[in-house]
Amino acid sequence: MIVLKSPREIARMREAGKRVAELLALLRERARPGVTTGELNAFAEAFFESHGAEPAFKGYKGYPASICTSVNEEVVHGIPGRRELASGDILSLDVGVRLKHYHGDAAATVPLGTVSDGAMRLIVATEGALAAAVERLEPDVPLVEISRAIQSHAEERGYQVVRRFVGHGIGRRLHEDPQVPNYVAPGTPPVGVRLRAGTVLAIEPMLNEGTGEVEELADGWTVVTADRSLSAHAEHTVAVKEHGAEILTALG
Numbered sequence: 304m305i306v307l308k309s310p311r312e313i314a315r316m317r318e319a320g321k322r323v324a325e326l327l328a329l330l331r332e333r334a335r336p337g338v339t340t341g342e343l344n345a346f347a348e349a350f351f352e353s354h355g356a357e358p359a360f361k362g363y364k365g366y367p368a369s370i371c372t373s374v375n376e377e378v379v380h381g382i383p384g385r386r387e388l389a390s391g392d393i394l395s396l397d398v399g400v401r402l403k404h405y406h407g408d409a410a411a412t413v414p415l416g417t418v419s420d421g422a423m424r425l426i427v428a429t430e431g432a433l434a435a436a437v438e439r440l441e442p443d444v445p446l447v448e449i450s451r452a453i454q455s456h457a458e459e460r461g462y463q464v465v466r467r468f469v470g471h472g473i474g475r476r477l478h479e480d481p482q483v484p485n486y487v488a489p490g491t492p493p494v495g496v497r498l499r500a501g502t503v504l505a506i507e508p509m510l511n512e513g514t515g516e517v518e519e520l521a522d523g524w525t526v527v528t529a530d531r532s533l534s535a536h537a538e539h540t541v542a543v544k545e546h547g548a549e550i551l552t553a554l555g
Contacts, residue, residue: 305472305480307501312405312474313542313551316503319407320540320551322356322400327411328554330370330398336390336416340372344383347398359399359406359477366524371397371410373525378465378509378517378534380524390416393426395536399477406477408505409552410538422533425462425512429535432456432464432485432508437541440504440548446496447487453508454486463515465534468526470506473540485509500545507538 308316329350330343347370351358358369366380373381373395374388381395388394397410412426435452457464470483481496485508511517513532520527528534540551 305496305502306474307499308474308503308542309501313501313503315403315405316407316474316540316542317551319356319400319402319405320409320553322354322402323398323407323409323540323552324554326350326400327396327398327409330396331411331413334388334394334396334413334415336388338388340374340381340383340386340388343372343396344368344370351400355402357401359401359408360397363477371395373397373534373536375533376528376531378511378526378528379468379536380526382522382524388415391418392416393418393422393533393535395534397536397538401477404475406473406475407540407552408473408477408538409540410507410536412535412537421512424460425510425533425535428457428460428462429508429510429537432510433506433537433539436506436508437539437548437550440498440541440543442498442500442543442545444498445494446481446483446498447491447493449506450484450487457508457510462510462512465509465511465515465517467517468509470504470538473503473505498543500543502543503540503551504543505538505540507536509534509536
């Protein structure tokens with residue numbers, strides 16, 4: 304069941320989204336060659352404490368850290384630790400905040416030092432897929448059109464979307480209905496669920512340079528591309544309004 308949010312609830316989520324955006328911006332500044340992913344997590348934990356917010360990920364289904372840090376072939380759910388970042392790496396930073404009982408969730412992939420042209424093209428394409436999806440958000444648009452926008456943008460540029468993980472509704476819970484796939488599965492109804500004002504979604508395309516297939520590592524969390532090709536991830540929490548949409552996790 305899709306839970307529509309009232310203007311008051313969206314205002315609460317806007318507060319949570321602002322904290323997400325602020326923390327992501329600060330993490331981007333600190334993500335440099337020589338820094339460990341564990342140091343980024345420690346910074347995030349201090350940020351949560353000083354801003355009266357809670358890390359939405361820590362303890363969620365047993366996840367052990369406050370943010371996710373996924374490097375290069377790691378798609379999502381990378382656990383921060385001793386890994387030292389290097390020039391040429393690309394780093395997906397995924398941040399979730401719970402504030403006054405409501406959630407915000409966003410991610411960005413950051414180039415570190417001097418990266419390859421191919422890595423930059425992948426990051427730009429992933430951000431473009433997210434933007435293409437957000438542009439389609441307005442009342443009465445079929446949800447499947449959001450998935451189609453992501454898949455089309457990716458495949459037209461030679462990338463594969465990850466199908467195992469999807470975007471989702473968000474609100475008082477981190478994951479709510481509906482699921483937001485990054486592709487259109489065969490047999491999907493041409494219309495199906497339509498968006499309504501008050502729907503809030505965490506849209507999160509994950510694009511791979513090679514295969515769209517993924518594997519989970521032995522830690523039970525970190526997901527990597529099956530062929531170890533590069534992967535990038537972008538995400539925003541977005542509210543459908545009467546006319547268009549509002550990104551709740553954008554700065555400013």
